[in-house]
Amino acid sequence: MAHGRVLPTSFFDRDVVDVARDLLGRVVESETEEGVVAVRLVETEAYAGEDDPASHAWRGPTPRTAVMFGPPGHVYVYFTYGMHWCANVVCGPDGRASAVLLRAGEVVEGLGLARSRRRPDAADRILASGPANLASCLGLDGTWTGRRVTSPRSPLRLRAGTPVDDSAVVAGPRVGITRAVDVPWRFTVAGDRHVSGTRRA
């Protein structure tokens, strides 16, 4: 219970943009045989499914994106660039394929384990900075897809943490995409050192 209670399914069952913003300050926590790693989120992005040209779900369901078309509160972990895994939480009602990409955070528990999964010499500020780095710290890969984040007994959980005040939230364009490049659905905690780089395609 160190980081508050687990967020309920209703938290994720609403507009994906609102969820992305409200996830800042919350804590993702994974538990494996190796131990627990917890990350306080400082950067997220919203992807609005079939309505959003930048979403993997834009052209309708495929075997890969099937989870996103299911009920909210489950994880979608995808493989990209031949070497990286990235994690999303499915949002909105069943049938609407929206999801929030977890882009960056601060490791607040399990620092040693997180570092061993990345690089032994990784600085704290870059440990979970970037979606693939964040997923790596948590030990996530494709086998985690479909898991719930809304149960206290799930190996992957999202805890309430401490919500971030509106005055400290910055909205801007999403990173690394080639369509809908100007839609401001990337949310960061202003001035936080753990936010990832702002390079665009």
Place this chain on the structure above:
DNA sequence: CCATTGATCGTCT
């Protein structure tokens, strides 16, 4: 600080 580039392979056209 900024810009460029190679690595590497699943997914969909």
Place this chain on the structure above:
DNA sequence: GACGATCAATGGT
């Protein structure tokens, strides 16, 4: 067969 919801290393300003 092309293209990624990326990262780290490199080299210049």
